[in-house]
Amino acid sequence: MDSNKTTIKDIAAACGVSLMTVSRALQGKPGVGLEKKRKIEKVAETLGYVPHRMAYALGQKSSSMTVGVVIPQLSNTIFPTILQNIESSLSPNGYRILLCCTYDNPIKEFHEISALLERQVDGIIWSPVLEEDSEKAARLILEQNCPLVFLDRMLPSIAADAVLVDDFTGAYDATRHLLDQGMRRIVHLAPRTESYVARERRRGYLAALADGGVEFHDEWILKIGSELQHGREGMNLLLNSGLSPDAIFCFNDPLAIGACMTLTERGIAVPEKIAVVGFSATIETEFAQIPLTSVFQDAIGLGRHAAEMLLSRMINPELKISPRKKILKTNLIVRQSSIKIQGRSC
Amino acid sequence: MDSNKTTIKDIAAACGVSLMTVSRALQGKPGVGLEKKRKIEKVAETLGYVPHRMAYALGQKSSSMTVGVVIPQLSNTIFPTILQNIESSLSPNGYRILLCCTYDNPIKEFHEISALLERQVDGIIWSPVLEEDSEKAARLILEQNCPLVFLDRMLPSIAADAVLVDDFTGAYDATRHLLDQGMRRIVHLAPRTESYVARERRRGYLAALADGGVEFHDEWILKIGSELQHGREGMNLLLNSGLSPDAIFCFNDPLAIGACMTLTERGIAVPEKIAVVGFSATIETEFAQIPLTSVFQDAIGLGRHAAEMLLSRMINPELKISPRKKILKTNLIVRQSSIKIQGRSC
DNA sequence: GTGAAAGCGCTAACAG
DNA sequence: CTGTTAGCGCTTTCAC
Numbered sequence A, B: 001m002d003s004n005k006t007t008i009k010d011i012a013a014a015c016g017v018s019l020m021t022v023s024r025a026l027q028g029k030p031g032v033g034l035e036k037k038r039k040i041e042k043v044a045e046t047l048g049y050v051p052h053r054m055a056y057a058l059g060q061k062s063s064s065m066t067v068g069v070v071i072p073q074l075s076n077t078i079f080p081t082i083l084q085n086i087e088s089s090l091s092p093n094g095y096r097i098l099l100c101c102t103y104d105n106p107i108k109e110f111h112e113i114s115a116l117l118e119r120q121v122d123g124i125i126w127s128p129v130l131e132e133d134s135e136k137a138a139r140l141i142l143e144q145n146c147p148l149v150f151l152d153r154m155l156p157s158i159a160a161d162a163v164l165v166d167d168f169t170g171a172y173d174a175t176r177h178l179l180d181q182g183m184r185r186i187v188h189l190a191p192r193t194e195s196y197v198a199r200e201r202r203r204g205y206l207a208a209l210a211d212g213g214v215e216f217h218d219e220w221i222l223k224i225g226s227e228l229q230h231g232r233e234g235m236n237l238l239l240n241s242g243l244s245p246d247a248i249f250c251f252n253d254p255l256a257i258g259a260c261m262t263l264t265e266r267g268i269a270v271p272e273k274i275a276v277v278g279f280s281a282t283i284e285t286e287f288a289q290i291p292l293t294s295v296f297q298d299a300i301g302l303g304r305h306a307a308e309m310l311l312s313r314m315i316n317p318e319l320k321i322s323p324r325k326k327i328l329k330t331n332l333i334v335r336q337s338s339i340k341i342q343g344r345s346c
Numbered sequence C: 001g002t003g004a005a006a007g008c009g010c011t012a013a014c015a016g
Numbered sequence D: 001c002t003g004t005t006a007g008c009g010c011t012t013t014c015a016c
Helices: A006-016 A019-027 A036-046 A053-059 A080-095 A107-116 A130-141 A166-182 A198-210 A228-241 A253-265 A299-315 B006-016 B019-027 B034-046 B053-059 B077-095 B106-117 B132-143 B166-178 B196-211 B228-240 B253-265 B299-315
Strands: A064-070 A098-103 A123-126 A148-151 A161-165 A186-190 A221-223 A247-250 A275-280 A293-296 A324-327 A330-335 B066-071 B097-103 B124-125 B148-151 B161-165 B188-190 B221-223 B247-250 B275-280 B293-296 B325-328 B332-335
Touching: A006 A019, A006 A036, A019 A036, A053 B053, A064 A080, A064 A107, A080 A299, A080 B077, A080 B097, A098 A107, A098 B077, A098 B106, A107 A123, A107 A130, A107 B097, A123 A299, A130 A148, A148 A198, A148 A299, A148 B332, A161 A166, A161 A299, A166 A186, A166 A198, A166 A247, A166 A275, A166 A293, A166 A330, A186 A198, A186 A228, A186 A253, A221 A228, A228 A247, A228 A253, A247 A253, A253 A275, A299 A324, B006 B019, B006 B034, B019 B034, B053 B228, B066 B077, B066 B106, B077 B097, B077 B299, B097 B106, B106 B124, B106 B132, B124 B299, B132 B148, B148 B299, B161 B166, B161 B299, B166 B188, B166 B196, B166 B247, B166 B275, B166 B293, B166 B332, B188 B196, B188 B253, B221 B228, B228 B247, B228 B253, B247 B253, B299 B325
Parallel strands: A064 A098, A064 A123, A123 A148, A148 A161, A161 A324, A186 A221, A186 A247, A247 A275, A275 A293, B066 B097, B066 B124, B124 B148, B148 B161, B161 B325, B188 B221, B188 B247, B247 B275, B275 B293
Antiparallel strands: A098 B097, A293 A330, B293 B332
């Protein structure tokens, strides 16, 4: 039993018929005697036969029934949820997922895209970094005629479907909310790498400041990273600098939680001294020590729509309709971390 | 440019050489004139050539450089972290990940395993459900001679490598901790589906109760599910039943957080009236409204070790050493949600 | 109903 | 150094 995998050849030999008969029988195609068909199926089962999808795909230049998903990471934020929803939408249609993480590294990103193309994926769902190498990768995808859907982030220069969140408005609303509470020195904790999302949120933040008549200073944007630990570090840096902000608008929830941790540790009251707002409104934020104000993002919708857009392109490859763009609405969820008015009991 | 993907045939034609020359040149194998080689590489680049890994694999019965990862879900708990660490360990070695979720459904699980085998994965990392269909799937994998590593959960009847957590001891310690605080009516919120992990944690819980001389009642185990909402529901059910527990040992953190939410909503003090303990000690639990006592699980180690074990088997397929089992230690992290002694200020 | 031949993209194993 | 042949597993012709 140590020998290699069973092929239809083995089955054919065992049943004393030709390859084609076996192929037809197993595919459920017409043109095989019922009795023979049963026997073939039984032998296949016994021999532990598993069809070789790659040979199949090669033989009829058909599809691998596999799609690539390229995301920055899985550690925090909404990507696990998005991914889960992509998988739930795709797997009932027979597609499986080749997962790639870029960690926002453009070089790895290019490698990952190449790896997907080499593996003959039928389509790609992608959250790109916003750098030159990304465009190169995008062009490679398009050259191969491979359907592409941008997820959460996009490359403006590339014509492809996209499912996005209205990051600009989300950030605008969040900043506006802080201004409405009377805060004036609002700092923005941002990621190190530039992405579509980072840019849009920054734009929203800046626009709200401008509309609120607040003069902006360059030091107010701190490019520190996007994980919880960066929130802690960033907040410490901020407190040690002479900036003395009265509010922090964070690029995402982990940053905001990290900021809150540092503030709590150093005995600075949130929101009384410094208000904090996050982005994504992941479940944890509701039950956080200081319930976090955050911009809700429809992670489920992101995953579902991306999968559906890709499916429509894959099912009908001739679909030559121009790129579609779906922009999901955000929704500011106000909780304790940003409400100055309401004092805390105790 | 709408035509199909470039093949080495196209390159050969464009350069006026044979297929083999192109193949050799692109593989960096010896036996090609330097000048020709350069030209071929350039043409390949220009034509947007992407090697066809599946044809390659087919041609030399070599590997697809792809491994399957089968997990229950991505929504909560530690699986995103595990997955991320698998990816970080595998991708530098050239392997990519085919991701499958079972949602603890044995039927889907079998489909997913088949899908992976059809796609010729070089190995599988798998968190199985503990039911008959799982064994069938496991046998299929072994029949194909496909390296297999169990992750976090295992099938005792199947001989394969496994990376596990010492769930028994973790659960024992957690329950013991509650008993030490003087609690006697300790309820266990458990998932609906039976898995290795569910069984081990239940065993640990029961053993601690027995060692503590506490008489156990069947109603103390509530099989409700494994997500946050189930924690909420479960806690409500519990409160409405006449059980009046003084502590809850939860199968995982989301359940525990959910339970805490319900308790808070209904004005029942945690830990004064009812103590709560979770399992996994994910980051959120530290900054939860009521910092949660939980059993730390080394998610990073789980991912890393699983990847490494699989790598060693894939690199040397002849490796006939008997199944290895790596059991990672747990560590009880005591926080506010279970400490009766320390009263809360306020 | 069934089988034989050719080919998908690529590479080993030989030849020149 | 380079080209030819054969074959990986399977399917689509096209015959019988």
